[in-house]
Amino acid sequence: MRGRLTFWFEFASTYSYLSVMRIGALAAARSVAVTWRPFLLGPVFAAQGWDTSPFNIYPAKGRYMWRDMERICTARGLPFRRPDPFPQNGLKAARLALAAAETVRIEAFTKAVFQAQFGDGADISSDAALQGCLRRAGLDEALMQRAQAPAVKSALRAQTEDAIAAGIFGAPSFISGPELFWGDDRLEQALAHAAGREI
Template identity: 50%
Template sequence: MTPVTFWFEFSSPYSYIAAERLRAAHLHAPQVNWRPFLLGPILKAKGHDPAAFDEGSPKRAYMWRDVERLAEKFAIPFERPRIFPQNGLMAARIATAFPNERWLVDFVCAVFHAAFAHGHDIAEVETLHDILDGMGLPTEGLIEEAEQPGTKKALRDATAEAQSLGIFGAPSFTVGHELFWGQDRLDDALDWARHIHLP
């Protein structure tokens, strides 16, 4: 069984849907690596303003209705956020600093819930404090570690790696050399991992 890498961005509602679906499926899924990255620098490199892109457009309006329907379909709590896109930098650094902790997936999903189910601002350090405290973790030490230069570099490197893999949107899944874009492709990515073994 080939490992799957799940590339997610905390500001992306479709990443939230994918994270919830993946967590719900985890008992039967192939090995999945949860990798945070930043979509902003990739969009900026293409000349797009990540915040303004699609703002006020039919595509943006469609996205929210689409996410609402998907959330209902998969029984995932969802509330359209007041702030969009949110700045997920600090959350991404925390997730980057602790890739092998057993609490990683719970933390990631809690951040997504804060942003897309509870209307909290995940750019605020208090929001992240509350999440880590609520999980019974040593919040101060974790946030300090997340702010170390090595962690910042690791997140920049992850973003560069995502870009080098041809990733241009979130969420994305990589299975060997195959790239799948969008929560729509989650099942296809898992099927690819289950049936195709790289040499």
């Protein structure tokens, strides 16, 4: 491994979908180890006085985001459906990802959840959808119970506080050493930094 990148994402975030589906392969090609860190945008947005996604608060920005996502997903051969409602509630999925503990399983589970949400139009707050994602990731469905443990809940709160303390204000975000990179558009730059090659 040439370096390490911390990948901060929120399960309901459209642009996180883009990075979730490609960061594994891109990082492997650069021998960069990725630490997957789910967090919640809700508290981040609440601190800015917002009670929903800025894409809902600012309609022109929201209309643009949906079209931008359509174009990028088409170019990358990714299925894309607009979740309804948006944003979905990613709380259970985030707790499950934290409870999964093993990185290789977190990645598989996370990809399954994003595919279910943006590819199949599933409601990712539903237990049935999440159980399907656990199965696809080779994870034990008993995790549904373990993810409700107080230790998991407080770990997710702490992780979200860590994100805010690190200067994160949106998702996806990437941290390499002292550098913060925001948005799927910065993934290549973040990986290059992590690989020790400043671009």
